[in-house]
Amino acid sequence: MLSKKMEKALNKQINAEFYSSYFYLNMALYCESIDLSGFAHWLRLQTQEEHEHAMRLLDFVLSRDGMVELEQIDKPKGGFKGINDVFAQVLEHEKMVTGLINDLYALAVEENDYPTQVELQWFIKEQVEEEKTAKDILQQLKWVGDKDTALFMLDQKMGQRQLASGEEE
Numbered sequence: 001m002l003s004k005k006m007e008k009a010l011n012k013q014i015n016a017e018f019y020s021s022y023f024y025l026n027m028a029l030y031c032e033s034i035d036l037s038g039f040a041h042w043l044r045l046q047t048q049e050e051h052e053h054a055m056r057l058l059d060f061v062l063s064r065d066g067m068v069e070l071e072q073i074d075k076p077k078g079g080f081k082g083i084n085d086v087f088a089q090v091l092e093h094e095k096m097v098t099g100l101i102n103d104l105y106a107l108a109v110e111e112n113d114y115p116t117q118v119e120l121q122w123f124i125k126e127q128v129e130e131e132k133t134a135k136d137i138l139q140q141l142k143w144v145g146d147k148d149t150a151l152f153m154l155d156q157k158m159g160q161r162q163l164a165s166g167e168e169e
C-alpha cells in the first residue's frame with residue numbers, strides 16, 4: 001500500500017502529465033495556425049503520449065490501493081514566437097518534468113517503496129528519450145534557419161510520425 005505522502009506526490013504527477021498533454025495540444029494548435037501541419041501532427045501524438053503517461057500512473061496508484069483525486073488542469077502556456085520557440089519550450093518543459101520524476105524517485109527511495117521505484121524507472125528512461133528527441137528537433141530547426149524549402153521538408157518528415165507500438169506502454 002502507498003503511504004499518504006507518496007499517494008499525494010503521485011497524484012500531483014498525474015496532474016502534471018495531464019498538463020503536459022494540454023500544453024502539447026496548445027503547441028499543436030499554434031502549429032496549425034502557422035500552417036505547419038506536420039509539426040502539428042507530431043505534437044498531437046505527443047499529446048496522446050502524455051495522456052498515456054497520466055493514465056499509466058493513475059493505474060499504478062489504483063493497483064496499490066491508492067486513491068486518485070483529479071485536480072484542475074492549469075491553462076497551458078502559449079504566446080509562441082515561431083517554431084523554434086515551440087521546441088525550445090518543449091525542451092525546457094521536459095527538463096522540468098525530469099526534475100519532478102527525479103524528486104518522486106527520491107521520495108520513493110526515502111520511503112523504501114520498492115514498487116514505486118520500479119514503476120518510476122520506466123519514467124526516468126522515458127525522460128531521457130523525450131529530452132533527446134526535443135534536443136534533436138531543435139538542432140534540426142537551427143540547421144533549417146530561415147530556408148523555407150528546408151522547413152517544408154522537415155514539416156513533411158514530422159508529419160510521418162507514428163505512435164510506435166509500445167511507445168505508450
Ligand code: FEO
Pocket residue numbers: 017020050053094097130
Ligand atoms: Fe510525460 Fe513528456 O513527460
